[in-house]
Amino acid sequence: VVRRRLLQRYEHQPFISCLAGFYSCRWKRYQRRRTEPGKCCCKMRECVFFPLLVGAFCFSLIFLYMWGEAKNDYNNFDWYNYGNLGFWFLWSLVLLIVAAILFMYITLLLVLAMCLLAEGQQLYLHWSHKIGTFLVLGFSITALFILSVLWGDQWKTVRLSFQITAPYLHIGAITIMVLLSWPVALHAIRADKKVVQVIIVGPYLAILLFLFLIPLGMYSPCIREMGTLGPKPALIGHRGSPMLAPENTEMSFQKTIEHGGDGLETDVTISYDGIPFLMHDSTLRRTTNIKEVYPNDTAQNAALFSWDTLKELNAGTWFLKDKPFSCMGSLSRADQNQAMNQSIYKLSNFLRLADSQNKLVIFDLYRPPEKHPYRDSWINRTLEVILNESGIRPHLVLWLEDDMRSFVQSVAPGFQQTVGSKAPVEDLLMDNIVKLNLAYTEMSSEDIR
CATH class of the missing domain: 3.20.20.190 (Phosphatidylinositol (PI) phosphodiesterase)
Structure with a gap:
């Protein structure tokens, strides 16, 4: 029995090595530390930085969604840049590609962090990824601010788009919460203080309650009574x-x-x-x-x-x-x-x-x-x-x-x-x-x- 457990632990190490290697650049086992029951999942400095990682994910997601829904105005954006730069280029497409790449990068880091937490490993984000996180956070906030100043009407477009995308976003959010249930439950059980358990479980349950109630506020103009649909718009x-x-x-x-x-x-x-x-x-x-x-x-x-x-x-x-x-x-x-x-x-x-x-x-x-x-x-x-x-x-x-x-x-x-x-x-x-x-x-x- 002891030999089987040791073999399973040995066979499981390559997976954890890949997770820690990509996230922390710690490929060898002696460089890693497991989270002890009742202890924090990372050092204080990493605890402070982890919310920045989550914030970078949220802001990059918001910007990517906003810019993706602004596709009807890409030509106006390119024309604006043409007037200022003097030559024509598809800057709107470049911005969309950059936003997608940065979002995928920060999402990968967040997924690696969740997997490491699920495996009971302490978090340590490599300094190069910390710089990358700051760049993604700074780029997303700056881009959102500039677009809000120059094209504030795009937020109206985003609000209109929810009439179509809200059900799919809702399903995606529920899926993410289901995937997070295991690491949240694991660390809540391991916590040796009630206050820590409340801090871990409380926000999770609050978000679940919000997702449960949000369908009550969903509205689509496509759902109408018979005979109330207006004439077909002119093209x-x-x-x-x-x-x-x-x-x-x-x-x-x-x-x-x-x-x-x-x-x-x-x-x-x-x-x-x-x-x-x-x-x-x-x-x-x-x-x-x-x-x-x-x-x-x-x-x-x-x-x-x-x-x-x-x-x-x-x-x-x-x-x-x-x-x-x-x-x-x-x-x-x-x-x-x-x-x-x-x-x-x-x-x-x-x-x-x-x-x-x-x-x-x-x-x-x-x-x-x-x-x-x-x-x-x-x-x-x-x-x-x-x-x-x-x-x-x-x-x-x-x-x-x-x-x-x-x-x-x-x-x-x-x-x-x-x-x-x-x-x-x-x-x-x-x-x-x-x-x-x-x-x-x-x-x-x-x-x-």
Whole structure:
């Protein structure tokens, strides 16, 4: 019997050696110490540091979840960095990969610690892992703080996401608590003082009680009474289909139409000689080959170029080169060739396309810079193109611009007046507003109903 026990103890040592080796860099048995019954699982310094390890895990998990749920805004994040750094790169994807790696690293350390505790081993985290823990904790807190300052609305997205992910997070939390039950019970039984047992078991039972009650607060707007579901939302192509084609080009809007979109959204700028065209950025640097054709004019406002200059620029090669979205699918050879030959799109052509396909249009209208010939007549010139040159039926136009709204209503009463902010229903009716153009984070399920 004694020999069998010694053999089992000897065969069990390689497993503990791996745990202690990866966690403490103590691969040899004489370097390790078992926790004596009734004693603390580690020295005081390690007891102080272990909560930091747990905190690093929690903060890295929160940041990874937050950034994972922010995927709808990755392009805005990359565009923000492009405006500050001057070159395009998928920083959003890099941040997601870094967050995932740091979370997996800190999770591995925590799992190793739990396994060592379950085996009755004293904890001793190697100094290199302590530095790594501080780095993960510092990175996660700093990233959460910066994102909260610059993109505080992302917390609204996180709150909305719980309507879908809450049941799965709940199951995952219960699974973790089940796995922790053994080391918690082991150390509670070994404790020789009632106070220590309460300190160990109390928080564990409190968390279990919280997990037991939390389903009472779960809510999903998908669970509804029969007949209360509103109409299907309209699908509007934001700058067309920018994951399938270069944004704000004819190809991009054609892709939206092919996929059954109900409307087309774009951005309108006016050239120096009065031709409204589609361009989101204030410069041509990101979405055209201006750097190759006119390298000295890359920082110049797009509205200060004549249409003869603009129409010669290529507006598609950047799409294949920079790949503006991390989850873009591969394009067919025909689509690649078509994308490479896209040019800047005129507003009049855009409106004719929408009218021929009976699609709604909505656009942000950018006022030209100072000393521009159409600085003070930009709305008049845009209306002239819409009403006299494009031939689009007025009811297809969702007019978003607030400036001179009364004048626009008088000359184009058929436009569907639209605003980009919430307001009392009485005010909306008084201003003849029939549509709201709001970010999804600003709309609750009650507002939608």
